[in-house]
Amino acid sequence: MDTSKEKSGKSRKYKAIFSDIDGTLLNSSHQVTPDTAEEIQRLEAQGIPFVLVSARMPEAMFTIQAQAGISSPMVCYSGALVVAKQGDHLYSCQICLEEGVEIKKMLDEEYPSICCNTYGGNKWLVDDDQNPWVMREESITTLKSSVGNVESVFTEEQGIHKFLLMGEGEEIIKVQERLHKEYPHLTVARSNEYYLEVMNGEVRKSVGVAFLCDYFGISMDQAIAFGDGHNDMDMLRAVKTSYAMANAPEEVQESASRITLDNDHEGLLAGLRECFGEGDN
Numbered sequence: 001m002d003t004s005k006e007k008s009g010k011s012r013k014y015k016a017i018f019s020d021i022d023g024t025l026l027n028s029s030h031q032v033t034p035d036t037a038e039e040i041q042r043l044e045a046q047g048i049p050f051v052l053v054s055a056r057m058p059e060a061m062f063t064i065q066a067q068a069g070i071s072s073p074m075v076c077y078s079g080a081l082v083v084a085k086q087g088d089h090l091y092s093c094q095i096c097l098e099e100g101v102e103i104k105k106m107l108d109e110e111y112p113s114i115c116c117n118t119y120g121g122n123k124w125l126v127d128d129d130q131n132p133w134v135m136r137e138e139s140i141t142t143l144k145s146s147v148g149n150v151e152s153v154f155t156e157e158q159g160i161h162k163f164l165l166m167g168e169g170e171e172i173i174k175v176q177e178r179l180h181k182e183y184p185h186l187t188v189a190r191s192n193e194y195y196l197e198v199m200n201g202e203v204r205k206s207v208g209v210a211f212l213c214d215y216f217g218i219s220m221d222q223a224i225a226f227g228d229g230h231n232d233m234d235m236l237r238a239v240k241t242s243y244a245m246a247n248a249p250e251e252v253q254e255s256a257s258r259i260t261l262d263n264d265h266e267g268l269l270a271g272l273r274e275c276f277g278e279g280d281n
Helices: 021-025 034-045 058-068 097-110 132-141 169-182 205-216 230-238 267-276
Strands: 016-019 050-053 074-076 081-083 089-092 115-120 123-126 162-166 186-192 195-200 223-227 241-244
Touching (some): 021 050, 050 205, 089 205, 097 162, 132 162, 169 186, 186 230, 223 267, 241 267
Antiparallel strands (some): 074 081, 115 123, 115 162, 162 195
């Protein structure tokens, strides 16, 4: 079906593809379908990079790259970190360590039921790796967290890329409101009902996309973006051609120039074929 809000424009010379992971590239079984992987590889072979853009840490994205058979740079932590295919940092935007330690102390003292995950580079720090929230996240990402002290573990980096706070919905809302009030310069946003992400206020997925477009030597109009979540909205608005998944909330769909099928019906593949054709050179 043709669900686009504008003409297909197959003749347009797209030079890069930016895609969210969960709910977009991955289906409900957390897999990249074989046909989607084949199409992505075909386009990369033609010099069109397929860039993963996610709230995940780099190590949790390398596994998805392997599934898809690609090796382009990645936008991690919703734009707080951009890494090259070798893992080298190309761009980094952190919460300074002093402020991070202050926030962690407040959470420990006033919100003990909240599970706090602290991320920086390839480090994932928790207070208790037997916490059910942590164990669930480990099963999804297939990675292992580490137990330690934020101040000592991140001394060398002098900052962190993200706090991921997990808890029941009502408690998450309370923490969100508190952080908005106490730290208005930070980005504080829920990625779902139970997850709250806290990052430097300059962090946006669109910033990572713009950085890599400049890195690739292309304009934002030559990029395509795919997403399904609220944290994808700025990225979908930033490029001329963007696709929201059918499984995305209405406000996310309104942020995109086109709507595609849902993630369990290869919506990303349908969008790629609409832009590039099937097997076109």
